[in-house]
Amino acid sequence: MSAESTEAIYDANADRWAREERVLLSDFTARPFVVDELGPLAGAHVLDLGCGEGYVARLVAKAGAASVFGVDVSTEMVQNARLATPIGGSCVTTFEAGDAATLTHFTRDTYERVMAVFLFNYLTRAEMTAVLRTVRARLAPGGRFVFTVPHPCFPYMRAPSPPFFFETEGWSYFAGVDRTYEGRIWRRDGAALPVRCVHKTFSDYFAALAEAGFSALPKVVELKVTDEHVAYDRAFFEPLVGFPLHVLFRVEAT
Ligand SMILES: C[S@@+](CC[C@H](N)C(=O)[O-])C[C@H]1O[C@@H](n2cnc3c(N)ncnc32)[C@H](O)[C@@H]1O
Numbered sequence: 001m002s003a004e005s006t007e008a009i010y011d012a013n014a015d016r017w018a019r020e021e022r023v024l025l026s027d028f029t030a031r032p033f034v035v036d037e038l039g040p041l042a043g044a045h046v047l048d049l050g051c052g053e054g055y056v057a058r059l060v061a062k063a064g065a066a067s068v069f070g071v072d073v074s075t076e077m078v079q080n081a082r083l084a085t086p087i088g089g090s091c092v093t094t095f096e097a098g099d100a101a102t103l104t105h106f107t108r109d110t111y112e113r114v115m116a117v118f119l120f121n122y123l124t125r126a127e128m129t130a131v132l133r134t135v136r137a138r139l140a141p142g143g144r145f146v147f148t149v150p151h152p153c154f155p156y157m158r159a160p161s162p163p164f165f166f167e168t169e170g171w172s173y174f175a176g177v178d179r180t181y182e183g184r185i186w187r188r189d190g191a192a193l194p195v196r197c198v199h200k201t202f203s204d205y206f207a208a209l210a211e212a213g214f215s216a217l218p219k220v221v222e223l224k225v226t227d228e229h230v231a232y233d234r235a236f237f238e239p240l241v242g243f244p245l246h247v248l249f250r251v252e253a254t
Contacts, residue, residue, distance in 0.1 A: 025185055030248070038115060044113045049131060071103060118149065121198055129211050132209060135212070144251070145251050150197050151222060162192065166195075188236050218251040220248070224241075225242075
């Protein structure tokens, strides 16, 4: 485990995460799919765990959500979320600093939608299971939870190089579980941001969902660079063509 805390890393880089339009690789390859899977959002009350500087919360607000409650361990990211220009009309947004694994304060008893966009790659299996229990308790009847994580196989498929990588430091796919893999993800303007992946196998996600009481099979989407991405910016996206980058899970309240 690296000595630097996740909170310190995000506090130090919060201004480089702040953005009002698609900039990061995953703003193209992951976040639009999250918003699609969360929809319809009109009138929904949304819980955003690991909200960062609120980029996805703003998209959800724009899609018509009634409220978004975002929580993030980095006070600087939360500060930027509060300062960002709102784009959601009447949506009530609340951002607070806190650890999603031990969260006890909420703005409501239940939420119609919950999202965790690249949160679980900062948590151990046990911490992720604790969050999943919280999500299950807070999902309104008929509600939906969408989360994304780096694809568990991706760190093993490609040598560390732009525009996205994690370093496995010699740990194997199975022995590396709960080990922290440091990585980088690029913005289209050439800046690289530090990210990390507390490694889990594919089956770990299914086991944790079941342990937390989600009994229905999740919808699973393996996200990748598409032809549209390559047409938009060939030099940036082409190195990743053909690799599974992220996984999106969508589960319904049962
Ligand atoms: C890759 S960023 C994603 C931010 C946002 N969800 C997005 O998609 O733009 C991961 C975020 O998770 C936050 N995070 C990591 N561990 C956390 C924890 N235990 N509780 C709450 N937030 C956490 C980090 O501070 C960071 O802002």
